[in-house]
Amino acid sequence: MQARRSLHVPRLANSDFSAGRIAWEMLQSAATLRMNGGVVDLIDLSDVRHMRPYGVAIVAAMAELSRLQGNPVTYLEPRDETIRAHLTRLGLPTIVGQRDPTRVTPRTTNLPIRIEKTRSDNTGSEVAEMLVRELGYDLPGGLEYQIAENIDEMVLNALTHSESEAGCVIVGQAFPQKSVLEVAILDLGITIPTHLGRVLPGLPNDATAIEKAIVDGITGTKDRNRFGEPNSGAGLNNLAEHLAARGGEMAILSGSGIVWMDTLGKWGRDVLDGPRFEGTLVNIVFSTQPGSTGVGPATLADL
Amino acid sequence: MELRLTDFASPFLTSAARAEEVCAEVFAHWDAEAVTLDFANVRTMTPSFANTLVMNLLHRVSLDEMKARVRFENTSPHIDAVLDRAITRHLKLGIELTAYIPA
Numbered sequence: 001m002q003a004r005r006s007l008h009v010p011r012l013a014n015s016d017f018s019a020g021r022i023a024w025e026m027l028q029s030a031a032t033l034r035m036n037g038g039v040v041d042l043i044d045l046s047d048v049r050h051m052r053p054y055g056v057a058i059v060a061a062m063a064e065l066s067r068l069q070g071n072p073v074t075y076l077e078p079r080d081e082t083i084r085a086h087l088t089r090l091g092l093p094t095i096v097g098q099r100d101p102t103r104v105t106p107r108t109t110n111l112p113i114r115i116e117k118t119r120s121d122n123t124g125s126e127v128a129e130m131l132v133r134e135l136g137y138d139l140p141g142g143l144e145y146q147i148a149e150n151i152d153e154m155v156l157n158a159l160t161h162s163e164s165e166a167g168c169v170i171v172g173q174a175f176p177q178k179s180v181l182e183v184a185i186l187d188l189g190i191t192i193p194t195h196l197g198r199v200l201p202g203l204p205n206d207a208t209a210i211e212k213a214i215v216d217g218i219t220g221t222k223d224r225n226r227f228g229e230p231n232s233g234a235g236l237n238n239l240a241e242h243l244a245a246r247g248g249e250m251a252i253l254s255g256s257g258i259v260w261m262d263t264l265g266k267w268g269r270d271v272l273d274g275p276r277f278e279g280t281l282v283n284i285v286f287s288t289q290p291g292s293t294g295v296g297p298a299t300l301a302d303l
Numbered sequence: 304m305e306l307r308l309t310d311f312a313s314p315f316l317t318s319a320a321r322a323e324e325v326c327a328e329v330f331a332h333w334d335a336e337a338v339t340l341d342f343a344n345v346r347t348m349t350p351s352f353a354n355t356l357v358m359n360l361l362h363r364v365s366l367d368e369m370k371a372r373v374r375f376e377n378t379s380p381h382i383d384a385v386l387d388r389a390i391t392r393h394l395k396l397g398i399e400l401t402a403y404i405p406a
Contacts, residue, residue: 121315125347142381145347149385152317152349217398229319230402232358234350234392 040066041073043096045087048078053171054184054283056090060113061186061279063096064166073097086110090171109134109174116155117167119227124152127172131181132288134174140290143246147181147286150242153235154185154282160225162189162280180248181286188279192254195220206257206276207269214240214252214259239284248287254280263287304332305339316348322355329360329373343377348385357389358400366394 040062045051066073075096078084085104087093091112111130116123128148132139139147151170158168164187172183193209198220203209212218219233236252243250244265251260256272263285306328312321329338360369375386392398 119318121313121317124317124349125315142379145381148315148347149317149349152315152347153351156317156349156351216392216396219401221401223401223404227318227320229351230323230355230400231319232351232354232392232398232400234354234398238350238388 041071042076043073044076045078045083046076049080049083051083051087052184052283053173053182054186054281056087056092056113057169057171057184057186057281060092060095060115060171061166061169061188064115064169065188067097068165109136111172114170115167116159116170119156119159123155123170124148124150127151127170127183128181131172131174131183134176135179135181135288136174136176139288143288146242150235150239150284150286151183151185153238154284157235157282158185158187158189158280160227160229160231161195161220162187162191163226164189164279179287179289181288183284183286185282185284186279191276191278192220192252192280193257194255198222205271206255207259207271208257210252210254210257210259211267211269236282239282243284243286246287247289249285251283252280253277253283304336305341307341307343309344314344314346316345316352319351319355322352323359325356326359330363333372337372337374339374339376341376342379342382345377345379345382348382350385350389353385353389354392354398355400357386358393358398358403361390361393362400362403366390 043059043063045059063073073096075093075098077093077098078087088104089107089110095113095115109130111127111134114123114127125145125148128144128151131147132144155168155170158164162168166188169186170183172181174181191206192213193203193206196209196213196218197203199222200209200212200218200220203212213220214236216237217233219231221231221233224230239250240261242248243261247263249261249263251258254277256276257269258272259267259269261267306325308316308325311325312318316322325340329340332338360373364372378386
């Protein structure tokens with residue numbers, strides 16, 4: 001009998017993505033599954049007590065990939081009631097094909113998991129608006145629009161550059177007490193290093209490729225993207241500048257590389273051992289603190 | 304000649320393709336008169352849109368000529384900042400649209 005291809009999410013997964021202590025086990029589990037045929041038939045969240053948006057995004061993307069390949073998924077819900085209800089509100093049971101999801105009281109302030117396959121003008125604004133509603137207070141002038149624009153740019157990257165069969169998964173959550181919005185944007189596509197390697201071959205490792213992609217004006221697009229549009233390599237740089245100016249943080253995982261920036265604008269990087277993650281995960285923590293000025297974009301010169 | 308940006312897209316300007324359409328309209332009326340780009344009701348404008356709009360214009364005319372012939376009206380402070388950033392990217396950092404970079 002063939003062993004089940006299980007995506008098991010460990011109990012303590014997702015403790016702190018941005019500081020680099022990523023849920024390696026989960027991502028590498030996903031990477032291993034993809035190397036072995038790209039499908040998963042068991043998603044085991046039974047031990048999970050807490051999941052950050054990027055963890056939910058990985059599960060949703062793997063489930064979507066399996067669905068596209070006609071492979072049914074068995075979903076083991078979290079035993080913990082609180083996280084089970086939270087994931088149900090996000091719509092995860094529906095995405096993994098659970099026939100009889102746990103009934104929970106719906107809220108109008110949860111952003112359901114989004115799987116985008118095509119371009120839309122208002123994805124970023126819809127996501128930002130919903131998350132601000134979840135936050136429970138209005139943002140200072142222009143900030144919601146800036147958040148929306150940065151989300152739109154990351155979704156555009158995922159849809160145009162990655163060639164991801166599973167599309168682009170967006171999961172977000174507001175944390176009112178911390179005054180932050182966390183958004184994970186994930187694709188299971190060709191990775192930043194592969195895309196950038198088309199114009200910058202010979203980069204020493206995947207973390208270096210991610211760092212290059214953050215530099216203003218650097219893009220792997222030649223002439224026009226698959227929607228026929230020109231590119232200027234501004235998206236990641238613009239995001240990093242915004243976050244540095246406001247005390248936000250970000251982490252980008254693509255292939256074997258991970259690059260992150262903390263709330264002080266300090267950059268970190270690592271090259272992972274083990275299976276290469278065939279996809280790109282951009283995890284963003286937008287600060288919504290009124291008057292937050294962060295450390296400014298000067299730290300980008302560190303790259 | 305006045306072009307309302309929301310006639311090309313929604314209040315959310317995200318698509319570089321739409322920005323190219325705006326530029327094509329601007330240049331179609333270039334010899335006849337000054338062109339006003341009306342940003343009324345525009346809520347967001349991504350760097351992709353702004354860069355394509357601005358860099359397409361500045362690829363063909365100087366900044367002074369652009370300012371003399373193209374008026375940006377009803378812009379919010381936020382939209383002004385995005386446009387300024389696109390101009391800086393092109394003129395000070397030398398960033399160019401990929402469509403103009405030789406293969």
